[in-house]
């Protein structure tokens with residue numbers, strides 16, 4: 001467990017970043033600051049506030065207490081009570097250290113190779129050791145995009161060339177899926193943030209990219225539900241109504257898995273909340289015409305672009 005005191009008090013972030021990371025709107029943050037005075041942002045010359053990583057953790061802690069059912073005044077009272085006794089609350093779990101603490105021994109590409117070797121020799125203990133050491137040394141985006149993704153790519157190529165068994169591909173993807181599920185569950189769920197339903201198109205089983213997207217968007221403070229592979233469109237539309245979802249995000253890698261999505265936005269439009277359909281995946285990356293024809297929002301070729309696009313849409 002990490003105390004909030006361990007996070008840097010240096011003012012670096014704008015209110016937009018605090019809002020994205022905590023799921024609390026800027027207008028609410030300003031109101032809380034005026035009324036309850038529990039943050040200590042620095043000021044730029046132009047009087048703009050600059051918040052620290054520690055401030056972000058305090059806001060996350062407060063919103064977590066709100067989710068537990070406390071009112072904002074009770075949550076702030078509890079926080080100030082602890083601080084008056086010189087106690088910093090424990091930061092909400094984030095699996096990764098607040099800031100990577102050690103210098104990486106190898107480049108991300110080398111870690112990807114080491115992980116590949118652990119997978120192809122079915123050495124789970126070694127894969128675990130590699131993961132444990134990278135988690136204390138590199139940030140989440142590097143782990144996902146520079147270690148996991150290239151490693152999986154090489155696994156796919158080796159499978160295609162007939163060099164590794166299907167069992168090995170399943171072993172590797174199951175391991176990575178497990179790590180990602182743990183990460184997803186370690187981030188708090190903010191019940192007041194926009195609701196995003198994320199998963200795979202019908203008959204699509206490549207769930208790692210949408211799972212990565214779920215982890216990253218939950219880290220940004222969205223209320224993300226990861227629904228996994230092979231989601232039938234009609235049932236998902238009904239579920240989007242049940243949950244009053246703000247957005248449904250689906251991944252498709254093949255023509256036959258993308259096809260059922262073409263009628264989906266029209267179905268979503270009929271719901272009271274008219275959630276947007278966001279989509280992406282290998283099939284759309286490779287087919288310009290398909291992504292232009294599909295009624296919905298192409299979220300981009302990569303997951304970091306998708307996150308920015310979701311921010312813009314949810315704003």
Ligand code: B12
Pocket residue numbers: 148149152153154155156157160169170173177203204205206207208209210212213249250251252253278279280281282285299300301302303306
């Ligand atoms: C793991 C894996 C599987 C696993 C998936 C397990 C799981 N739980 O997810 C299993 C074993 C189920 C599987 C099955 C199959 N697979 Co497969 N698989 C892979 C592998 C090795 C890794 C995929 C992966 O997770 N990559 C990591 C993620 C992060 O990258 P990504 O999926 O490429 O996604 C990126 C972008 O596409 C984009 N993106 C993806 N989704 C989304 C969604 C949104 C909203 C956005 C914005 C962006 C986005 O962002 C990501 C980052 O840039 C790839 C190899 C490869 N080159 O990718 C083959 C690969 C994708 N599979 C392939 C094939 C052929 C199959 C099968 C048809 C094999 C078969 N005969 O059964 C089936 C099809 C199943 C189905 N209908 O879905 C081929 C596809 C070739 C093609 N162009 O058609 C590949 C490329 C292997 C190869 N080299 O030939 N597979």
